[in-house]
Amino acid sequence: MPLAIKAFIAPLIVACAMFMESVDGNIIVTALPSMARDFGSDPVALKVAITSYVVGLGVFIPICGWLADRFGARTVFRTAIGIFVVGSVMCGFARNLHVFTLARFLQGIGGAMMVPVGRIIIFRAVPKTEFVRAMNYLSLPAMFAPAAAPLLGGFITTYLHWRLIFFINVPVGILGIYLTNRHIANTHEPHPGPLDWLGFLLSAIGGSLVMLGLSLIGSGLVSDRTAYEMTVTGALLLALYVLHAQRATLPVLDLRLLKVPTFRASVLGGSMFRIGLGAVPFLLPLALQEGLGMSAFQSGAITCASAFGSMFMRSMTSSVLRKFGFRTVLMYNAVFSGIAIAAYGAFFPGTPIWVMWVVVLLGGFFPALQFTSLNSMIYAEIGSQDVGRATSLGSVVQQMSLGLGVTVGGIVLQISRDLHGHAHALWSDFWPSFVVVGLFSLGSIPITRRLAPDAGDEIARGSRG
Incomplete structure (x- = not known):
């Protein structure tokens, strides 16, 4: 061929x-x-x-x-x-x-x-x-x-x-x-x-039990007691994995890489941001359909605006990073991203469609800059021999953070609905969820602000728009 x-x-x-x-x-x-x-x-x-x-x-x-x-x-x-x-x-x-x-x-x-x-x-x-x-x-x-x-x-x-x-x-x-x-x-x-089979089993079963246990709280699929027991058991298994990873020669998830400043900021700081980002695809269609009474197609026509905002920002990311550097972008854009996510909670019956579309567009614009910057910085100080292990750990934390966002958003929505005494979610029940998950984005700032001012400069200055 x-x-x-x-x-x-x-x-x-x-x-x-x-x-x-x-x-x-x-x-x-x-x-x-x-x-x-x-x-x-x-x-x-x-x-x-x-x-x-x-x-x-x-x-x-x-x-x-x-x-x-x-x-x-x-x-x-x-x-x-x-x-x-x-x-x-x-x-x-x-x-x-x-x-x-x-x-x-x-x-x-x-x-x-x-x-x-x-x-x-x-x-x-x-x-x-x-x-x-x-x-x-x-x-x-x-x-x-x-x-x-x-x-x-x-x-x-x-x-x-x-x-x-x-x-x-x-x-x-x-x-x-x-x-x-x-x-x-x-x-x-x-x-x-x-293969580190023991490490894989501890991390896989532990992570699964924690995530599924949290998401099952209040679901009616199992009792809340069972959900809590799953969560606690999973947390114990993850703790055992941490002990195991410190002794294993080639652990399936190498936690020692978190000692690298840019990798730690990208993974741990990024996990806070991704909790907020992960909740949006779950909460926003529910708010539009259950809260505002839209059809699935009307909801999809609005939520797709986020993708267009993301596409536009991705074309600008290299230029923004070259001008301001990773530390500045990650700190200030975390605020803009948090506000953009929280703004979804301002939708109410009668909100013009074009206003919703613009808000959702911006909700894709700022988070895209944060997401791309975090993913770009992750390898800034990682040697070629560690790229595979860094990718595994970063990918696992990224996916779990996105899933945790869905769980957190759902739990806050359930609490808000119960406090209001509503049998089904109304539009007024959603704003606390959007505010809470938006605050998670701000939670990444204390981690990223510890970066050196020139952290990742070789990647940021060497990128091409």
């Missing part, structure tokens, strides 16, 4: 799989009220379905590289697509929230393997002279999925049926498996070395 075609086909296959995963992750939130009605559940309780997906993503990311080296990148990649499709079919046929939550967790496992293994495939399959071009293909899903998903999900939910959202993945996944078998080599390392 000519190099030009080889540089095109492998990234295209991976990009399509990533687009399917990204759209699916963004599309469900628009359909939550309709799903809740079919399941006979409270829409707020469906936060556990979103959290279970994020947990599946987060806990399996650290072992994806090892699996690809042990069994071959093509084998793991097509298996990941297969798992994702099976999970999608289960979601489409689910008749209650219990089955749906399990299916979303299965989808998360498939999604966890698709993205990092897809990057490994491109790194090994594409000539270095075509690498930048290949990575541009991979950026397309991240750019267009957040804009397309709310509109597509809203249209299908309003005019067809939400279950079709998940069946769309079946032909796409089958085609992806076929093209993977045909065009992608099964590359792997001969000796990937031992």
